[in-house]
Amino acid sequence: MHLVPADRAGHRTIDGHRVCxxxxxxxxxxxxxxxxxxxxxxxxxxxxxxxxALHTTGPLAVTDLAVAAGMRDPAVSxxxxxxxxxxxxxxxxxxxxxxxxxxxxxxxxxxxxGVLGRPE
Amino acid sequence: MHLVPADRAGHRTIDGHRVCxxxxxxxxxxxxxxxxxxxxxxxxxxxxxxxxALHTTGPLAVTDLAVAAGMRDPAVSxxxxxxxxxxxxxxxxxxxxxxxxxxxxxxxxxxxxGVLGRPE
DNA sequence: TGCAAGCCTGCAGACCTGCGCAGGTGTCGG
DNA sequence: CCGACACCTGCGCAGGTCTGCAGGCTTGCA
Numbered sequence: 001m002h003l004v005p006a007d008r009a010g011h012r013t014i015d016g017h018r019v020c021x022x023x024x025x026x027x028x029x030x031x032x033x034x035x036x037x038x039x040x041x042x043x044x045x046x047x048x049x050x051x052x053a054l055h056t057t058g059p060l061a062v063t064d065l066a067v068a069a070g071m072r073d074p075a076v077s078x079x080x081x082x083x084x085x086x087x088x089x090x091x092x093x094x095x096x097x098x099x100x101x102x103x104x105x106x107x108x109x110x111x112x113x114g115v116l117g118r119p120e
Numbered sequence: 121m122h123l124v125p126a127d128r129a130g131h132r133t134i135d136g137h138r139v140c141x142x143x144x145x146x147x148x149x150x151x152x153x154x155x156x157x158x159x160x161x162x163x164x165x166x167x168x169x170x171x172x173a174l175h176t177t178g179p180l181a182v183t184d185l186a187v188a189a190g191m192r193d194p195a196v197s198x199x200x201x202x203x204x205x206x207x208x209x210x211x212x213x214x215x216x217x218x219x220x221x222x223x224x225x226x227x228x229x230x231x232x233x234g235v236l237g238r239p240e
Numbered sequence: 241t242g243c244a245a246g247c248c249t250g251c252a253g254a255c256c257t258g259c260g261c262a263g264g265t266g267t268c269g270g
Numbered sequence: 271c272c273g274a275c276a277c278c279t280g281c282g283c284a285g286g287t288c289t290g291c292a293g294g295c296t297t298g299c300a
Contacts, residue, residue: 019187036162045152057138215268
């Protein structure tokens with residue numbers, strides 16, 4: 001796995017050795033992009049609030065999420081649609097109520113270690 | 121710390137008890153916003169690549185970062201300006217070279233536990 | 241059967257962001 | 271003194287995103 005030399009042709013570098021290390025650290029572009037997309041889902045205060053609520057409280061209905069996060073239900077619905085499309089949450093219908101829960105363990109761990117694991 | 125009852129007035133809820141739990145889980149709005157901003161910094165493939173390189177390789181110059189991340193130096197410069205304004209990285213001048221390093225431990229931990237701590 | 245609750249969708253507007261290009265500043269070497 | 275290098279900045283464009291409002295659809299209860 002040495003994708004290093006190809007891109008370096010014709011580029012001036014200050015410390016070529018560290019550049020190689022850095023390229024190795026960055027790794028696969030697809031992985032970086034996947035994580036950037038994941039972080040983008042957490043980058044909105046509304047979605048982050050919803051995810052925090054779902055993570056610690058468990059399954060919640062759209063209306064309750066709207067009240068808890070101080071959002072309107074269309075906004076919550078759209079946020080949940082994005083999160084569902086990304087596979088981060090899943091909804092389960094119970095009568096006329098849909099209860100959502102967190103399904104992505106990576107996101108759960110980031111929430112736990114990042115947001116909740118720091119008193120600050 | 122009971123900011124719960126004020127916002128609930130006049131709102132229909134499915135399960136009021138869980139709403140209170142969720143509000144407590146979300147916690148302070150300022151904290152949520154701060155973390156959303158932090159995640160927004162990680163939400164761009166370019167910036168994320170730069171941070172990964174800085175995290176694992178250590179101090180790096182702008183030109184080397186540009187080569188490693190496959191970006192042009194103005195893009196790197198602008199990304200680093202954002203990151204520096206947020207207190208995530210810091211630059212140190214050495215002659216005509218500026219070497220940047222990661223300064224935010226919270227971001228470092230998220231990178232370690234999130235991006236690098238998962239084989240996938 | 242009729243009505244209301246819960247949830248979803250579409251559309252329009254404003255907003256923000258990232259990128260490349262061109263040009264500027266400060267520094268090192270001949 | 272002059273050129274080359276490393277880095278920074280302003281500008282404009284393209285692209286995506288968040289928000290609010292209005293309306294539709296399914297379900298449950300009286």
